[in-house]
Amino acid sequence: MTHLKQTELEQLASQLDRAYAALIVEVRQELAASDQEHFQDIAGRVHDQGEASVADMLADLGAAMIDRHIHEIRDIEAAKRRMQDGVYGVCVDCGADIDLARLNAYPTARRCIECQGVHEKQFAQTGHPSL
Ligand SMILES: [Zn+2]
Numbered sequence: 001m002t003h004l005k006q007t008e009l010e011q012l013a014s015q016l017d018r019a020y021a022a023l024i025v026e027v028r029q030e031l032a033a034s035d036q037e038h039f040q041d042i043a044g045r046v047h048d049q050g051e052a053s054v055a056d057m058l059a060d061l062g063a064a065m066i067d068r069h070i071h072e073i074r075d076i077e078a079a080k081r082r083m084q085d086g087v088y089g090v091c092v093d094c095g096a097d098i099d100l101a102r103l104n105a106y107p108t109a110r111r112c113i114e115c116q117g118v119h120e121k122q123f124a125q126t127g128h129p130s131l
Contacts (some may be wrong), residue, residue, distance in 0.1 A: 073110040
């Protein structure tokens, strides 16, 4: 279970929400600026508190200009899900508590610093590791 206090969770949740909202605004602007009518249509349906996964919807589009945002949106959606499940701030690899300082810096972090180091070494050759 999460080691965080309710107030800490709320503060991190609003940090995630702000990052999410900013990303959605950016994605909507890029879709709306597209010369493809279909994308402009989608832009109107992307809401910041949608019930379905916005990332899934955007991934289906296959729009290259928003691909780079999808990873970030997915990370935030996953972090919010971990909060709902009560496992936010718990390392997915070793089950240790993730430091509050680390979470404040990277609210989407899913590993403790030790496991992140191992993970990055393992994936150093294959590309960018996720947090
Ligand atoms: Zn760990």
